[in-house]
Amino acid sequence: MALVFAVFTACDSGSSSADPDLIAEVSNSSGDDENLSSSSVTDKGTSSGRSSKSSSSISGKNSSSSVNSGSDTSSSDEGSSVKSSSSSLDPCKEEYEGREKISLDENRQRVEFVCHDGFWIPLPKSSLSEISSSSYYDMSKQYNENIKYGEFTDPRDGKVYRTITYEDKPVKATYVIMASNLNYGEMVPVDSATNADGVVEKFCYNDDPWYCDNGFGGLYSWSEAMGFHRACDTLFLGASADCPDVFDSLSTRIQHQGICPDGWHVLNEFEWRGLPATGFGSFQMLSKLFMGKDQVGFSALLGGGYLRGKYKSMGVYGEYWLPAERGNKALYAQTTLLDEYEVVFRDSEQKPCKLPIRCVMNYSVD
Incomplete structure (x- = not known):
């Protein structure tokens, strides 16, 4: 066959x-x-x-x-x-x-x-x-039991996240990264989104809060995840009065807070590439829940997202927003994508799609 x-x-x-x-x-x-x-x-x-x-x-x-x-x-x-x-x-x-x-x-x-x-x-x-839709993943397999995790409580809503810490010796930086996707904001069904500025709206896979509350985290449009005006989902940053927002820097190393807690920022491309396991493919980064080895406790999940007008690709791939636009297309922003076999560090997706993010604590480079 x-x-x-x-x-x-x-x-x-x-x-x-x-x-x-x-x-x-x-x-x-x-x-x-x-x-x-x-x-x-x-x-x-x-x-x-x-x-x-x-x-x-x-x-x-x-x-x-x-x-x-x-x-x-x-x-x-x-x-x-x-x-x-x-x-x-x-x-x-x-x-x-x-x-x-x-x-x-x-x-x-x-x-x-x-x-x-x-x-x-x-x-x-x-x-x-x-197959019953009432069955859920066994989240006892989400984390690597051989890893000693740290812990961070988001002061905004009291949610507790496990964290991993590692040294990036080439740049002499210490990274503290959430070991699960951010789950912050007010959950709304995908057909009831108001896109109201000042309110962080999150979506949960299949409009089911179980996914948000069990490691998969919230799904966000790109502008929502970056804390920008919703018009920025279709316009370049700073292109008009409707999208006045800009990044402090266009570097792949930008520490942009977005909707992460104070003192934290959205995991950027440079930090994705710096994860100790990335040189060995996605297998080393994936949670054991998805047959990965989860070498450093990053515990990535193949959680899909809201794409092509519907929730899809649960168990197929995980895709995460980056704090970077596509560069030549206002409708697109950059992402990191991984499936069972490989990691695409610089992919891209349409900004109105709903995807998760990871947060990392701010740091200084010696």
Whole structure:
């Protein structure tokens, strides 16, 4: 069975990842959609971007039925026929039992699979809708139990965040970074956003507060995350009276507070690249919840976002706003994107999309 894995990352059909002038620098390969697809051909598989969660990663009251839904399909007459021809199926690792993925076949048609008894078994199109949406991820797997975390309490709302600390010896700086996404602001359903200045509006995946409150954090438009006027989602900074805001610096090392607490700023590109694990690909940065090694406790989650007019890509990729515009397109801002296999340090996305941010404590460079 010829399969090509795909990752879709744009807010609409005008995906910034495909723009020829974008400099997408990655840890293992280039960051355009074509290379993201080809680099993902592996037996790992990619969880689907549906609202229902990967059954091997969930622990809710209906999580066992989620696994059974995949097993039942493979035990049907059609499933047994497919399963008996195991030589034509791709193998999957034992620890992926019950996990699902989305692939494209040789005709570029979407195919959904579940890992069952050592093989990726095709699922009927109706099976995913049968998986209970009341099941959630088992967040006891979010952090690396072998890491000694610090702790920070946001004085604005009392929320407590774990932190990691490491030294960046080349620039003689000490970084203290939140080990989960920021969860600050007033939650609103995505179709009820007022974009009111002076009020930080956050969105929660599927309009479900569970995601905001359990490590995935809030999702924000770019202007909201940066603390700018909402007009800046469609205009260059400082382009008009509607968007008078500007950064203090255009450097990749800018320490821009945005909606982070006082004394903290939005994790910038330079700091992303300085994480000790980034040189080894996303596997070292990902939370164990998403099969990562989580080498330094950064515990990145593949939380998707609000893209193309809907919540999508939960379990497929994580994308984070950077304090930087696209440069030649007012509608776009820069992001860092990671999936199971690689990190794209300088990707971009449409500013009105809703994505998370990480915060890092301000520091001085000796």
